[in-house]
Amino acid sequence: MARSGGERANNSSAFTMSGGGELDEIMLPGTGFSAAGGGGIYYDMQQMMMPPPPQSGFGGGGFMELLDASGGGGCGADFGGYSAPSSLFDLFQSPFPSAAANSTTVQQLDLPMSSSPAAAESSEVVNNPATPNSSISSSSNEGGNSKNSSKDRNRLKSEAGGGGDEEDEDGEEEQDQDKNNTGSKKQLKPKKTKAQKKQREPRFAFMTKSEVDHLDDGYRWRKYGQKAVKNSPYPRSYYRCTSAGCGVKKRVERSSDDPSVVVTTYEGQHTHPSPITPRGSLLAGGGGGGIGHLFAADPSILPPQHHIHHHFQQQQQLLQNAYVYNSAPSLTTTTTASTTTASFLRDNGLLQDMVTCQMMGNVVEPKEEQRF
DNA sequence: CGGTTTTGACCAGCGC
């Protein structure tokens, strides 16, 4: 891994989540990240997650931008003319015509994720993977809680010492807690009741077929941890957005079932524009961003055109192999959702222009659902 | 030198 600092290579997410959607999770046809290929997107509509758009050749803004609630429109420009919804994000938002409608169909399943209570309460509901295979879902409440705690704890520790930048990020929310606990490391913070538990940030996960674990989504990330994943030979990496005040996190891990699949889970919303695309997106139109954040905005950052072209080709190839991972427990549901989504995109020319994605409706490889 | 990655340790939550 490259450790060099500043690499932007790592980044991922460019999605902006906005408010809550109604769907829990839907899988969208994958999009490829810059890194490599396309995959299926699995996102939690409930939280409003958006799928990453194929960045590369498509020009425009990043995934996030795509999703960017703020709307601007990027998609249009980027996707050859498609300009209906200002962004995919919009598409998925309530207005999502069919999808939305179907969304209903999409079941929200509580992610059994580890049975964490929170799962149910919180948003991580995921659509269950109908297909066993895929699902990523995010979920974790535990994480959320524990995070806080850990942080607190750590902060306590660090209070003496220095701290990190992290504080800024989560800071706001957690700082208070920290303050309260100023004691020694052993002092614990007051326990929270379930109700008090910190609410989880919206999460959205998607799977991507890629050789590269950490996909570049236009944002800068800093790795803050890595853990071995149970029942998987591949470790899970934890990243945090490096922008001050932005507490977005993401987890990246490779599927044990299919090593070629990388599961990326985003948590939280970026409070800033993608560093790569200061103004939004290169290709994208004004406000919003479009797809393709990667090569975005700052011309200086843009790769040579031929590179882009090459990249695009790669993406296409990858996308061809992309799977649409469903997460719905009920096949019907899932299928419907993803199919709908895909259809919608295709109908609008998005998929066509982007690449022909294979819609494998439900599934891809029947594997057991993975939980996070 | 600044920023990132690595990695061992710690803690909370959860299941049994």
Place this chain on the structure above:
DNA sequence: GCGCTGGTCAAAACCG
């Protein structure tokens, strides 16, 4: 209550 697991921290190492 105990053990396991997930998530996070932070010191040290690294890199450009």
